[in-house]
Amino acid sequence: MPHLHIEKFKEIEYPLSHDGVTFGFVATNVNHTSEKLISVQVEEDSFFLLSKEEDGRSLLKSDKLTRPASIYNVHKALLAYATLAELNILASNVPEVQKNVHLQEVTALKSIDFFANDFPMTREVRIEVGFGSGRHLLHQAAKNPEILFIGIEIHRPSIEQVLKQVSIQKLDNLLVLDYDARLFMELVPSNIVGKVYVHFPVPWDKKPHRRVISTSFIQESRRILKVGGSLELRTDSENYYAYSYETFIAFHKTTLQINKNKDIAVTSKYEDRWKKQEKNIYDVTMINEEESQELSIEGSFDFDLLTTDDDFLLALHATTKRFEGGFIHFERAFRLENGVMLRLSMGSFDRPEHLYLIVENHQASYYPSMPLKSKSNLVAHQFLKRVLHG
Numbered sequence: 001m002p003h004l005h006i007e008k009f010k011e012i013e014y015p016l017s018h019d020g021v022t023f024g025f026v027a028t029n030v031n032h033t034s035e036k037l038i039s040v041q042v043e044e045d046s047f048f049l050l051s052k053e054e055d056g057r058s059l060l061k062s063d064k065l066t067r068p069a070s071i072y073n074v075h076k077a078l079l080a081y082a083t084l085a086e087l088n089i090l091a092s093n094v095p096e097v098q099k100n101v102h103l104q105e106v107t108a109l110k111s112i113d114f115f116a117n118d119f120p121m122t123r124e125v126r127i128e129v130g131f132g133s134g135r136h137l138l139h140q141a142a143k144n145p146e147i148l149f150i151g152i153e154i155h156r157p158s159i160e161q162v163l164k165q166v167s168i169q170k171l172d173n174l175l176v177l178d179y180d181a182r183l184f185m186e187l188v189p190s191n192i193v194g195k196v197y198v199h200f201p202v203p204w205d206k207k208p209h210r211r212v213i214s215t216s217f218i219q220e221s222r223r224i225l226k227v228g229g230s231l232e233l234r235t236d237s238e239n240y241y242a243y244s245y246e247t248f249i250a251f252h253k254t255t256l257q258i259n260k261n262k263d264i265a266v267t268s269k270y271e272d273r274w275k276k277q278e279k280n281i282y283d284v285t286m287i288n289e290e291e292s293q294e295l296s297i298e299g300s301f302d303f304d305l306l307t308t309d310d311d312f313l314l315a316l317h318a319t320t321k322r323f324e325g326g327f328i329h330f331e332r333a334f335r336l337e338n339g340v341m342l343r344l345s346m347g348s349f350d351r352p353e354h355l356y357l358i359v360e361n362h363q364a365s366y367y368p369s370m371p372l373k374s375k376s377n378l379v380a381h382q383f384l385k386r387v388l389h390g
């Protein structure tokens with residue numbers, strides 16, 4: 001994660017621009033006033049830089065929640081802020097002169113909006129969830145040039161590694177997305193996917209709600225798979241295998257194939273490790289046999305003018321409001337020059353969305369962009385509107 005260790009954080013006048021970067025406003029954490037978020041706009045990317053104190057000095061880095069697709073834009077923003085605020089930099093991992101040549105050429109990295117606005121529909125799609133080192137994904141894409149592969153990961157170094165390979169191998173049938181795969185599934189059109197691969201997902205034995213495989217993930221997979229298409233889970237965890245089997249078999253009508261220690265064409269780093277340790281590997285393959293209804297998501301993320309005041313909104317901090325099928329958790333509260341900002345997680349329990357809500361002059365809006373237009377987010381939005389009105 002790019003960052004600057006600085007002697008002392010200094011504010012600037014907002015808005016202010018330098019080297020193609022515009023800093024719009026600052027938000028101060030109500031409970032930790034040394035923690036500040038500075039809004040940044042670079043080209044298409046809107047995100048926050050985060051400043052906080054650590055061990056008597058300050059740290060400036062990108063905010064994890066809003067971090068943009070382009071790491072280059074984070075570098076640019078950090079350097080621009082340091083120049084404008086005349087920061088005394090003590091240590092940094094940001095290169096002064098940059099742009100990763102491979103990443104510059106790469107168009108394979110797509111934003112969630114790309115898929116939400118115009119999902120590529122011209123050829124069969126295969127999805128790999130949590131591709132890690134990308135060995136399996138790259139192998140499949142090279143072997144099947146007529147099929148479009150979409151790889152989804154949340155681990156940035158893995159994404160960059162795969163993007164480099166896409167560029168080196170000149171693959172034009174592989175798109176990469178930095179996003180929670182569980183949310184992504186909700187916007188994929190019905191009946192267009194040949195395979196969904198979930199290989200060696202994190203078992204999350206202590207936090208099962210974070211698992212990729214869940215009833216809703218299986219439901220969405222069934223919807224997006226073509227007739228004859230399959231969801232392929234491969235795991236070394238006996239516990240995860242047993243949990244997944246139970247979750248799959250609970251469906252009224254389902255066709256499953258179970259394999260133990262099946263060899264596949266390409267093994268991942270994880271698989272090599274488990275094989276060396278002589279661990280068993282389990283495959284659960286669900287084959288879809290039914291055509292699903294077209295995807296239809298109606299609704300908007302509009303807000304009415306609020307009648308509640310800033311103190312009411314700030315008091316929501318650290319509270320959780322539940323509704324049937326989901327929740328809204330008010331994680332952090334910030335003060336703005338003319339309003340407040342709340343950091344939220346909201347939506348369904350097994351695939352919540354994390355975002356910021358800004359309220360200025362009684363008008364609420366999401367930052368930096370609206371939630372993903374999914375059924376669970378639209379339900380959560382209606383509930384949020386009621387909470388904000390008191």
Ligand SMILES: C[S@@+](CC[C@H](N)C(=O)[O-])C[C@H]1O[C@@H](n2cnc3c(N)ncnc32)[C@H](O)[C@@H]1O
Pocket residue numbers: 129130131132133134152153154155158179180181182198199200201202212268269270271
């Ligand atoms: C144990 S690794 C396995 C990687 C790879 N499939 C393999 O076989 O080597 C699990 C990967 O899933 C990713 N991951 C976990 N939850 C995810 C989610 N909700 N959406 C997308 N990727 C996720 C993690 O970042 C991690 O790289």
